[in-house]
Amino acid sequence: MRHAILGAGGVGLALGAALARAGHEVVLVMRESSRARYRGVIDVHSKLHGDLAVEARAVERLDEPVDVLWVTVKAPALDAALTRVAPRLTPDSVVPLLNGLDHPRPLRARFGPRQLVGAILIEAERTAPGRVTWHSLYAEISLATTHDGHPGGVFAAGAGAGGRRLGGLAEVIADAGLGCTPERDPASVLWRKLVLLLPLALATTAADGPLGIVRRRLDLSALLHDAAREVCAVAAADAVAVDDRSLLHTLDSLPGRTDTSLHRDVTAGVRPTELAALAEPVLRRARDHHVAVPALTELARRAAERERQAEVPAPHRSTYRKGETS
Template sequence: MPTIAILGSGAVGALLGAALARGGADPVLVTREETAALLARAGLRVDSPLLGDHHVRVRVAARLDDEADALVVAVKAPHLPAALQRIRAEPGVVVPLLNGTEHMAALRARFGDRVVAGVVRVQAHRDGPAHVVHRSPMLSVAVAAPGAPALTDALRAAGVEVATGAPEADVLWGKLTRLAGLALATTAADAPLGDVRADAEAVAREVAAIAAAEGAAVGAEAVVAELRALPDAASSSLRADVGAGRADHELDAIGGAVLRAGARHGLPMPRTAALVAQVETRAVAR
C-alpha cells in the first residue's frame, strides 16, 4: 500500500485525500495544527457527483517526518514557502498541483530532480475545514514525464482520471493557457464568462504564443474552442478570492507569471496586461 502525503487540506488536497483513502491507498494530509486536530476528530465529509457523498477518515499530521512514496503539493502559491516548512522527510517523488509555472523552480531548489510537474482539473470548494463540495463530475490529474507511478496508480485505483507522459511544458502551459483567460477576464470584470468571452479568448491567444515560445505544444484555437464550450455561468476561483477580499489570491501565480514569461520572450500581451492591472485595482480596493 503506497503512502501518499498531501501538503494542504484545501478543496483539492482534501478531495484527493478522501478519494485515495477510499481507494485503498494510505494518504496523509499535512496541514496546519488546528486543522489537523479538527480533521482528526471529525474526519472529512465529501459531497461529490463523481465519488459519491460520504464521510471518511484520513490520516492527518502537522508535519511530515516519515518517508512517503509521493508528496502531492496542493497549497496555493502564496502559501508554498510556509507550507514547505512542514515537510521534514524526503519523499520519493514530489508532484505539485499548483496553478502557474514558477513554483517548479522553488520546489526543485528543495527536492531536486524528484519534482515532476502535475496539474489538476476540478471544480470544488471547502464548506468549512472538514467539508468538501465537489461541484461537477470532472476530476482529472495530469502528471508529466517521467511520471510518478506510485501516485498515478493510486489515483486511478481511487477513480480519478489520470493522464501521464506529456512533456512538462505541455502540462504546465496547457493548463495555464486555459486558466489565464478564464481567471483574468472573469475577475477583472467581476462577471461570469458569458459576459467576458472576448477578453478570455484574447488572453488565451496571447498566452498560447508565450507557451509556444516556452516549448509547449499548445494550440491557441483548441484552447479558444474549450473556452467557447464552457457555459456562460462559468467563473473562476480567482474571482471568488478577490471578491471575498482574500489576500492569498493567485493573481501573481497566474497573471504575473504570464507577464514575466512574455517579457522574457519579447512578446506583446496588451489584453493580458490590461486585465492584470484591473484585477490589481480591484484587489487593492478590497
C-alpha cells in the same frame, strides 16, 4: 501506499478522499487552527458524483515516512507550507499540483529528482476544515518527470527511475477513480493548464462573477478570447504548442456557472491571492520573447483593481496566515 497531502484545501481534500476511498493511507498536513476544527473525516459533497465520507488523519508537521507527498497549497503559501515538512524527509515521489510556472524550481532544489511536475483540472472548494464541495464533473491529473540535463533540472522528458515513479502513480490515480495523463514534456503539463486557467481566472475576477457574467459583458468577453490567444502565443514562444482554436472552443463550451478559485479568494478577502503567481510569469515571458499581450495585460490590470477594491470580511480576515493555507 502512504500519501501525505500538504494543503488541505479544495484540491487536497478531493484528492485525499479519492485516495482514501481506494484503500490508501492518507495523512493531511494542516495548520494548527484548521486541525483543531477537523474531526478526522473528509466530507465530499457533489451533485454530480454523490457524497462521500472517508477517514483520514491530520498532523501539523510531517515527520513520518510516506511514499508520495502531494503539494496542493497555492503558490503564495508554498514556502511557509514547506516548513511543515521535516527537512530530512525523503518521500519516494513529490507531486506539486500548483498553478503557475515558477514553483518547480524551488521544489526541485528541496527534493531533487523525486519531484515530478503535475497539474490538475478540477473545480473543488473547501467549505470548512475537512469539507469540500466538488463542482466539476471532471478531475484530470497530468504528470511528467524532471531531468538533470536541463538547466535548473526543471523541464525535460523523463525516463529511468522517474519514469517508473510516474507509471506507478498513474496507476494509483486511475484506481482512485481520477483521470491521469502521463506526459513526456513537463513544460507542456504546466502551460496547457495555464492557457485555460489564466484568462478564465482574470476574467471572472475582473467581472466579479462566474463565466456567465463574463459572457454578458461584451468588453470582457472579447478580452477573454483575445487573452486566450495571447497566452497561447507566449506558450509557443516558450516552445510549447497549444491550439488556440481548441482552447477557444473549450472556453465557449464551459457552463456559465464555471468559476475560479482566484475570483472566490478575492471575494472572500484571502490575501495574498494567486494573481501574481499566475500572471507575472506569463507577462515576464511575453516581454522576454517580445510577444505583444495587450488583452492579457488589461485583464490582469482589471483583476488587480478588483482585488484592491474587495473588502476583507470581518469574521475571518484571511484563509492564509503568514502565507500559509489549509
